[in-house]
Amino acid sequence: MRYDEDHKSKTHKKIVKMASRQIRGKGLAGPAIPTLMKASGLTHGGFYKHFASRNNLIVEAVEESFRELTDTFLKAATKSDSPEGWRGMVKAYLSLERCDKIDTGCPIAALAPEIARAESSIKSRSVLAIIKFRQDILPFMPGNNASEKEENFFIIMSSMAGAVIIARTIPDPKVREGILSSVQNFLLDRFSSF
Template identity: 45%
Template sequence: MRYRPEHKAEVHQKIIKDASRRVRAEGLGGAAVAAVMRDTGLTHGGFYKHFENKDELVLESLRDAFAEIADTLTHAAEQARAGSGWKAIVKTYLSLEYCDHAERGCPLPALAPEMARVDPQMRGPIFVELVKYRDRMLPFMPGRRASERERAFFVIFSTMIGAVEVARMLPDRAVQEKVLATAREFLLSSF
């Protein structure tokens, strides 16, 4: 059977999307080749028509995860009043909806400890993705100078990442919301 010329690219993107959601929901090990390929309707052997190895799949899935959350946060910021884009980012990031769905959110609360322990060869490409993520958020951060916006980015995102990590550990929804609301109120009143 002959496939359309764009078929391979479409399948490749479907594999990436599935792996991206899996790693955020299950950790870096969640991108098990057999499971990802099965969910895509392909065999394990078909994997090597798309990727050199599992590390390549993981890196592409992280790239997709960072791009997806950056798109979501950028969209929220662009819908906000001028100068308050960062507030929209905070409100979007520190929501129960976002907290409940690690598979659709920022990879940092889900994977930061694992990413810190990856093979040294993967750290460089992951760092590149972190820089791209930061660069997409910087225009919306509070501050007049680039150095102020970068400082705000690190403070705001470190706080949000930690708050989401803690909230996701808690079994009680009311306590989760309290953690998120406290971080949200603190950030919104601090800049």
């Protein structure tokens, strides 16, 4: 059977996208290659036509998860009812729906401790994905200059990711929503002067 020229590229992207969701949901060590391939509707045998190793797929999946988070933030910033795009990002991120969907949620909240302990090949490329994410988001952050925007980026992202991590440990949805809402209100109020 003959495939289109871009069939391999499309299949590769499909595997990476599904792996991105699998690792956010189950962790870096969680899903085995057969599970990752099955989630993409493919067999284990085709894996090495696309990736040299499981680590290569993991790195690409982490990068994909940061691209998805960047896209979510940029959409929220441009749809925001405020000229301050960061406010839309905060509101979109700190929603109960996003908190409850670990597999499509923030890679920082889902994977940061594991990335910190990962092999250097995974860690180094994951750090580059985080740096790119920060660069793409910085223009929307509150602040009067680049230094303030960078400082506020770290404060806002750390607060939001921490809120999601804590909220995910709580079984009661009303309590989870209260945690997210409290942090959202704090951030929106704290940075309103910019």
